[in-house]
Amino acid sequence: MSRRNHLNSTQFKYLFHDATNEHEVTAFGDDGQRGRLLWSDHDGEITHLYVGLNMRRSGIATAMWETAHDEAAERGVTAPEHSPQRSPDGDAWARAVGGYVPDLDEEASGWSPE
DSSP: OOHHHHHHTOEEEEEEETTTTEEEEEEEETTEEEEEEEEETTTOBEEEEEEOGGGTTSSHHHHHHHHHHHHHHHHTOOOOBOOSOOOHHHHHHHHHHOSOOOOOOTTOOOOOOO
């Protein structure tokens, strides 16, 4: 199965976590979880974005972003916004999907590809 076909067989689920005041969109398929996007209800800042290594560059992160914005609009909740703390790949993705992209936080540390 090609990477692009992974997107065609991906489903998305929205959740709200009361304990952390975070919204979540999870991408999953028959093979399990493919990606996860979490954002703060307070300011919309993305707090976590992950796509499985074998699923990257297949459009899953972008589809989660679009699903998150659709869900936020439908539910009348805060939509996700890009964080100033991004990995280099995250920065390229943020610029590709658009929206307000804050300058990178030069002091952000501890980012890993996982």
